[in-house]
Amino acid sequence: MTPAAPRRAVVLGGNRIPFARSDSAYKKASNQDMLTAALDGLVERFGLAGERLGDVVAGAVLKHSRDFNLTRECVLGSRLAPETPAYDIQQACGTGLEAAILVANKIALGQIEAGVAGGVDTTSDAPLALNEDLRSILLDANREKSVQGRLRQLLRVRPQQLAPAIPRNEEPRTGLSMGEHQARTAAEWGITREAQDELAMRSHQNLAAAYERGFQDDLVTPYLGLERDQNLRPDSSIEKLAKLKPVFGGADGTMTAGNSTPLSDGAAVALLASEEWAKQRGLTPLATFVDAETAAVDYVNGREGLLMAPAYAVPRLLERNGLTLQDFDLYEIHEAFASQVLSTLAAWEDPVFCTQRLGRSEPLGAIDRSKLNVNGSSLAAGHPFAATGGRIVAALAKALHERGGGRGLISICAAGGQGVVAILEA
Amino acid sequence: MSTLTTYARAALPLVPGASLLPFVAGRGKQMPALERRVDGVSVDPAHLADYARVCGFTLRDTLPATYLHMPAFPLHMQLMTDGKFPFPAVGLVHLRNRITVHRPARVSEVFDVVVRTTPIEPHPKGRTFAIVSEARVDGELVWEERSTMLRRGGGSGEAASGSAPLTDGQTRGAPVTWTLPGDLGRRYGSVSGDRNPIHMHALTARAFGFKQAIAHGMWTKARALAALEPLPDAYTVDVEFKKPIFLPGRVTFAADDGRFVVRSAKNPDITHLEGTVTP
Numbered sequence: 001m002t003p004a005a006p007r008r009a010v011v012l013g014g015n016r017i018p019f020a021r022s023d024s025a026y027k028k029a030s031n032q033d034m035l036t037a038a039l040d041g042l043v044e045r046f047g048l049a050g051e052r053l054g055d056v057v058a059g060a061v062l063k064h065s066r067d068f069n070l071t072r073e074c075v076l077g078s079r080l081a082p083e084t085p086a087y088d089i090q091q092a093c094g095t096g097l098e099a100a101i102l103v104a105n106k107i108a109l110g111q112i113e114a115g116v117a118g119g120v121d122t123t124s125d126a127p128l129a130l131n132e133d134l135r136s137i138l139l140d141a142n143r144e145k146s147v148q149g150r151l152r153q154l155l156r157v158r159p160q161q162l163a164p165a166i167p168r169n170e171e172p173r174t175g176l177s178m179g180e181h182q183a184r185t186a187a188e189w190g191i192t193r194e195a196q197d198e199l200a201m202r203s204h205q206n207l208a209a210a211y212e213r214g215f216q217d218d219l220v221t222p223y224l225g226l227e228r229d230q231n232l233r234p235d236s237s238i239e240k241l242a243k244l245k246p247v248f249g250g251a252d253g254t255m256t257a258g259n260s261t262p263l264s265d266g267a268a269v270a271l272l273a274s275e276e277w278a279k280q281r282g283l284t285p286l287a288t289f290v291d292a293e294t295a296a297v298d299y300v301n302g303r304e305g306l307l308m309a310p311a312y313a314v315p316r317l318l319e320r321n322g323l324t325l326q327d328f329d330l331y332e333i334h335e336a337f338a339s340q341v342l343s344t345l346a347a348w349e350d351p352v353f354c355t356q357r358l359g360r361s362e363p364l365g366a367i368d369r370s371k372l373n374v375n376g377s378s379l380a381a382g383h384p385f386a387a388t389g390g391r392i393v394a395a396l397a398k399a400l401h402e403r404g405g406g407r408g409l410i411s412i413c414a415a416g417g418q419g420v421v422a423i424l425e426a
Numbered sequence: 427m428s429t430l431t432t433y434a435r436a437a438l439p440l441v442p443g444a445s446l447l448p449f450v451a452g453r454g455k456q457m458p459a460l461e462r463r464v465d466g467v468s469v470d471p472a473h474l475a476d477y478a479r480v481c482g483f484t485l486r487d488t489l490p491a492t493y494l495h496m497p498a499f500p501l502h503m504q505l506m507t508d509g510k511f512p513f514p515a516v517g518l519v520h521l522r523n524r525i526t527v528h529r530p531a532r533v534s535e536v537f538d539v540v541v542r543t544t545p546i547e548p549h550p551k552g553r554t555f556a557i558v559s560e561a562r563v564d565g566e567l568v569w570e571e572r573s574t575m576l577r578r579g580g581g582s583g584e585a586a587s588g589s590a591p592l593t594d595g596q597t598r599g600a601p602v603t604w605t606l607p608g609d610l611g612r613r614y615g616s617v618s619g620d621r622n623p624i625h626m627h628a629l630t631a632r633a634f635g636f637k638q639a640i641a642h643g644m645w646t647k648a649r650a651l652a653a654l655e656p657l658p659d660a661y662t663v664d665v666e667f668k669k670p671i672f673l674p675g676r677v678t679f680a681a682d683d684g685r686f687v688v689r690s691a692k693n694p695d696i697t698h699l700e701g702t703v704t705p
Contacts, residue, residue: 033484033485079656222532
């Protein structure tokens with residue numbers, strides 16, 4: 001028996017809650033609350049109540065140990081049929097897009113007909129862990145058979161060990177925060193403060209315009225009093241951005257709170273299906289999920305910048321699909337930091353990088369900047385780590401459909417020196 | 427008025443002779459038509475989150491059916507401490523609570539809440555009346571609640587019309603066990619504002635004849651409703667409060683086909699609450 005030949009997986013749409021700034025509108029909402037809210041909105045929008053879907057795949061970067069089956073718990077709390085299976089994945093900021101790749105691949109192989117991909121993160125309701133020494137003592141005490149033995153272990157506890165371990169935005173192998181890593185890359189590529197502020201301002205303007213013209217109406221569902229992303233500053237200007245002090249890269253740094261994404265809370269999901277499934281339900285495919293690639297770089301030994309993996313993933317994806325970097329109508333390059341986007345674009349234009357590091361005969365070249373993040377990106381919307389992929393997949397699919405067709409490129413950098421990229425086509 | 431003074435005032439008719447005073451409830455035999463209202467009730471998402479956490483709800487953009495009981499509750503207390511109210515508020519037993527959600531009520535909406543009394547009806551163990559609460563958004567009725575209260579004593583032996591029991595005594599589905607901590611009454615009390623001494627502590631509960639603090643009936647109803655999520659957009663959830671749950675304690679919850687029951691974990695013959703959810 002031969003398995004069915006791969007078929008097209010299409011994106012039907014998505015739903016997210018407005019993203020909130022850390023310790024603000026969603027300060028008491030858990031990952032489970034927010035992902036359930038995003039799923040509820042999707043179920044309502046696409047009439048999925050009582051439907052058994054093939055898979056719901058999502059994840060969170062910052063996760064409580066009690067949330068081991070987070071996505072499945074959310075499915076059980078949603079109006080999807082309780083017979084809908086679910087699993088969690090985690091690939092840092094690439095989580096949401098990687099989830100979409102997994103769902104699309106199962107659809108393409110005929111293993112499932114429809115599935116949901118997404119992610120959620122909270123930096124407010126963050127998991128606090130026991131101090132590592134205290135945890136070790138408690139486990140030792142638990143292994144003791146006698147009361148005396150347990151007491152002996154517990155007497156090792158010192159007051160300073162009672163302070164909890166707080167999750168930190170730093171690379172375990174380098175001890176540097178993501179911002180510090182990126183500040184080095186930005187300096188290496190000579191990315192100016194002005195260029196970063198310009199990109200940040202465009203992100204706010206584009207997202208504000210997207211809300212104004214109703215583009216977000218069927219992508220976002222209000223939650224806990226928020227109707228738009230809390231970080232969005234429609235009146236953002238170069239002058240205001242220029243006043244901010246550098247937060248990474250020391251006193252001479254170029255990266256500020258204005259051109260770096262803030263810590264944020266939120267959830268996003270996208271609905272993918274086979275063309276037949278969509279047709280049976282009278283749903284319009286917005287775009288085909290064409291192909292995807294994941295890359296990683298050796299940032300530990302300093303051979304490459306932490307967030308430069310997409311610069312490697314995209315050329316491999318282009319080559320496999322016989323495309324050039326210019327063969328796209330829209331580009332969605334996740335704005336972890338404005339300088340990350342600009343470093344990546346600079347690398348693709350650089351003959352030395354493209355020949356020595358990518359092994360190409362010539363550079364990938366420049367892109368038409370007017371096609372970049374046309375409806376705003378993470379600098380304006382905020383970036384709840386695992387939620388960003390779902391936000392971008394749904395928004396790009398809609399934008400491609402809206403313009404009557406075309407090809408779009410998604411690029412997302414992730415902690416651990418990883419990058420996840422994909423092509424959508426309408 | 428703080429809940430403490432409200433409860434002090436609610437207890438005033440228990441003081442011998444106090445009910446002869448004009449401002450103290452508990453003198454009449456007929457239930458006068460009393461009404462109280464509060465307009466412009468808005469929801470603080472942080473309070474909703476605390477409520478969702480203590481009751482086990484997912485924090486959604488729509489309010490749990492039991493949430494609007496909280497802004498209505500101080501109005502209930504006002505009615506029951508009104509000089510024209512025929513019974514002392516302390517000692518009234520919350521027998522049954524029926525809530526109808528006409529459409530989902532959203533966090534960002536503003537509610538006008540009105541509560542009123544219904545006439546006294548006979549009951550085998552005494553006399554009953556109800557407090558009907560309604561919540562409107564721009565005039566549209568979105569939520570209503572009927573709390574049936576029992577005044578023990580002087581029972582006529584006959585049941586009131588239209589109060590067929592909800593229960594059929596059947597076992598429902600596979601039971602799950604809930605462990606209720608000793609401070610549950612204080613936790614729910616601080617979120618809901620209902621700091622009735624019978625829920626707060628064993629010592630304060632003993633003063634009212636309970637051997638231990640008892641769980642709020644509206645917490646038990648809310649916890650059961652949370653266990654039934656996801657719920658439809660519009661529905662009625664009706665419960666009968668049978669026996670108090672002593673804190674700390676362990677109870678079982680079982681549900682099947684729109685009916686649910688909370689029983690004692692130690693003695694399944696003791697039913698604490700039974701209810702239905704109907705579209």
